Structure formats: C-alpha cells, structure tokens
C-alpha cells in the first residue's frame with residue numbers, strides 16, 4: 001500500500017487497523033537467480049536495484065539476525081561526499097544524489113536532513129592541509145567551503161572559543177549538502193521497496209557454507225537449509241572475512257569494534273554535524289534531541305560488538321573539550337558495531353576470487369553514506385557480471401596492482 | 416578494558432599496548448616474489464572470529480614485541496609468549 005495522504009486518511013477512518021506489513025517474510029524457495037548474504041543497507045539496496053533497475057525477480061536476501069541489526073542500525077547516520085580522490089568523490093557523491101531522491105523513490109521517509117557537516121581545523125597546519133583538501137574536492141565537483149574562525153563561530157557558537165581552550169579553533173570546512181538520515185528508515189524503506197518488487201527477505205537465516213561446483217558457486221548452506229543460487233553477493237560487513245573463509249579465500253580486511261554513544265535528549269542546541277580529528281570525536285543532535293557522538297576504532301580485531309573503556313573515555317573527553325556546555329549531560333547509551341576495515345579505508349566492490357560471487361565490503365567506519373551507491377554497484381555486478389564504471393577502481397585487484405585509494409584522511413575520525 | 420599480561424612486565428592496562436597484526440613471514444628473495452605473493456603477505460588476513468594468534472607491542476612500557484593468543488569474540492586472553500618461546 002502506498003504511503004499517501006489519501007491512504008493515511010482512509011486508515012484514520014478505519015482506526016489504523018488496515019496497514020499491511022511493510023515487507024513479506026516468506027519461507028525460502030529451493031533456489032534463486034540471485035542470493036544476497038547480509039540484510040544491512042548495502043544488501044537491501046542491492047536487492048532493490050536488482051529488481052528495479054535490472055528487472056530480476058527471483059532474488060533473496062539472507063540475514064542471520066534481523067534487518068539492519070548490523071552496522072546499518074548502529075551507525076551515527078552521517079552522510080557526505082567530501083572525500084579526497086576522484087574515485088571516492090564519484091561513488092560517495094553518486095550515493096548522496098541517490099539519497100537526495102530516496103524518500104520519493106521508495107515512498108518512505110528516510111528523514112534526510114542536509115544540515116551540513118563541519119570539519120574543524122585547530123592549527124595553522126590543519127588549515128593549510130584543509131585548504132589543499134578543499135581545493136581537491138572542488139576540482140572533483142564537490143560543494144565544500146573553507147571557513148575561517150569567525151565564520152565557524154557564527155555557525156556553531158557553542159564551540160569552545162574560550163581563552164583556555166586546549167584545541168584552539170583556527171577554522172574549518174563545510175559541505176552543506178552533508179548531514180544525517182534515519183538509519184532504520186533506510187533499511188526498512190529498501191526492504192519494503194524490494195519486497196514489493198518480489199524480492200524474498202529471509203531473516204533469522206545464517207549462511208554457514210557455500211556449494212561450489214567446477215570452481216563456481218552454485219548455492220549456499222544455511223541454518224534454514226540449502227538454497228541454490230545463480231549468483232551470490234556478499235554484503236556482510238564485519239563478517240566478510242568469515243564468509244570469505246567459508247568460500248575458501250582471504251580478504252585484505254580486518255574487523256574492529258567501532259563505538260558510538262548518545263546523551264539524554266535536550267532542546268535543540270546543535271544544527272549541524274561537527275567533527276574534529278584532533279579531539280577524535282564527532283557529534284550531531286538527533287531529531288529526538290539526543291547528542292549522537294562517536295569515536296575512533298578500538299584498534300585491535302574484534303567480533304565482540306562492544307567497545308572498551310579507553311576509547312569511550314577519549315571520545316567523551318574530546319567532546320567536553322570542544323563543547324564545555326555538554327559537561328552536565330547524562331550518557332544514555334553506548335554501543336559498538338563490527339566494521340570491516342581495508343588498508344586504504346576504501347571499500348571492495350567487484351568479483352570475488354570465486355566465480356559467480358561478488359563482493360560489497362570493506363566500508364569500514366563509513367559505509368552508511370554509501371548505501372545507495374554500494375547497492376547500485378553490487379546489483380550491476382550481479383546482473384551483468386561487469387563493473388559499473390564507478391565501481392571499477394574499487395576492485396579487489398587494487399591490492400595486487402598497488403593502485404590503492406588511500407582515504408585514511410578522508411575517512412576522518414570514523415564515520 | 417583489556418588486562419594484558421606482558422611476558423616481561425606482567426599485567427598492564429590496554430592503553431599501554433599497541434596491536435601489531437597477525438604474524439607473517441616476509442617472502443624472499445624480493446626479486447623473485449610475484450606481485451600476488453607480495454600482496455598476500457602485505458594485505459591478506461585470516462581475520463579469525465574466535466581463537467586468534469597476533470602480535471602486540473608493549474609500546475607504553477618495555478617496548479617489547481610478543482605473541483598473544485586471544486579470543487576475538489570474548490576478548491579473553493589465553494596466554495602471551497615471548498618471541499621464540501616454544502608454543
């Protein structure tokens with residue numbers, strides 16, 4: 001059923017009892033033309049575009065837990081495309097442009113809020129490097145602006161401009177089209193859209209192995225039985241290495257815990273996203289009023305889906321240094337997700353070393369902003385067997401050719 | 416917080432340590448190592464879920480490297496070994 005004013009009115013008259021479920025939960029069929037492992041944003045978007053753009057209907061998503069229960073439902077929802085290299089600008093800005101039309105396309109409000117994103121500079125050297133980055137981004141066609149200290153102060157008066165500030169503010173740069181979106185809505189909107197086009201969404205179904213015949217993947221083993229597959233797409237984020245192991249290869253990926261936290265909700269105080277590499281934190285205010293803030297990685301491999309105290313302390317100290325006014329807020333929740341980090345902080349999109357299998361992984365600390373594009377690229381690969389021009393530079397082969405796309409700086413703190 | 420038993424200094428807090436990756440042996444002689452083997456050595460990891468052998472450095476302490484057997488799910492540290500100590 002469409003979400004429209006008319007249907008809202010009709011359902012109002014009927015006491016809100018007639019809304020159907022947003023997506024179907026069918027039993028798995030014996031086989032599909034395309035099977036996607038991982039029901040996060042990237043897997044769901046890929047399924048949606050497989051059906052919508054490529055007309056494939058026999059498509060399934062297999063999710064071991066629940067939709068968006070991985071990083072897609074755990075992230076701090078920042079969207080932006082202010083990366084350094086042209087390859088990155090192309091993919092992240094493609095994503096941002098799809099995000100800009102996504103609520104309409106999906107008939108589902110993803111609550112995109114383009115409130116801008118402000119990156120801080122704390123020294124003259126920061127400012128010089130930032131000017132260089134801003135110039136590179138402008139050449140790549142990304143709408144960024146360099147700001148001096150007075151402009152930063154006008155935009156975010158709550159920042160620490162005090163005489164005793166440990167991290168003096170020299171300026172910053174902003175991308176005004178950046179901002180935040182509602183993470184669950186992105187997952188649910190794609191799920192509803194895909195289901196409506198005939199995709200089977202199967203939750204509580206863990207992939208435990210792959211059927212391989214003649215060097216080609218022919219199906220998956222799952223906790224709900226064997227399922228045949230024409231092609232398989234992996235979009236399992238922190239568990240990509242585990243799945244690669246089941247398929248008999250290794251990836252240039254390490255899994256880490258990445259933490260985030262929210263404060264108790266307060267009245268509106270912060271109308272943009274602020275981040276600072278020097279203090280190691282970033283913060284925005286959610287529509288509910290909570291301050292949502294995050295951190296760098298817990299820097300050792302983890303599948304624990306929880307972080308440790310040193311990073312939590314560092315991020316809170318960083319936030320209080322930048323916003324002394326937040327000192328008296330209570331911490332409401334803290335959590336972590338399992339992120340799949342590549343050596344060059346860029347994703348891996350392309351054919352796997354096993355025929356019939358395609359990869360969408362390595363998004364690490366910053367793949368929420370990329371969901372529409374990552375899904376689009378994986379769908380293109382699974383439907384055509386070929387790279388889309390935008391995904392070609394992110395092929396696994398870059399680790400052998402040495403043509404890495406080093407976005408360690410572009411990845412910022414971790415978001 | 417991890418409580419890491421440095422084989423030289425004994426148990427110390429997590430922030431004193433730096434994770435140093437999975438042990439790997441550099442392929443030689445360099446001139447004969449193919450791009451593929453070199454890339455495997457540099458970048459590919461087992462990234463094990465569960466029991467994991469890894470190198471750590473007591474960077475904020477004695478500065479020594481050592482081997483750690485740790486569970487990546489529970490974060491339990493099974494044992495730590497000095498380099499060359501029989502496994």
Ligand SMILES: Cc1cc2nc3c(=O)[nH]c(=O)nc-3n(C[C@H](O)[C@H](O)[C@H](O)COP(=O)(O)OP(=O)(O)OC[C@H]3O[C@@H](n4cnc5c(N)ncnc54)[C@H](O)[C@@H]3O)c2cc1C
Nearest residue numbers: 038040041042064070071072075076078207337367368369
């Ligand atoms: C704390 C935190 C903050 C972040 N902040 C930002 C941010 O502000 N902006 C940004 O752009 N990015 C951010 N990120 C990164 C972003 O969340 C991820 O890159 C993105 O959500 C990855 O989406 P995905 O669909 O690839 O993975 P996920 O959403 O993790 O989905 C993968 C799914 O695969 C499933 N799965 C795994 N193994 C199996 C199996 N064997 N069988 C079946 N299913 C399986 C998992 O259960 C999971 O649901 C953040 C991440 C974290 C943890």
Ligand SMILES: [Zn+2]
Nearest residue numbers: 421424473477
């Ligand atoms: Zn020591």
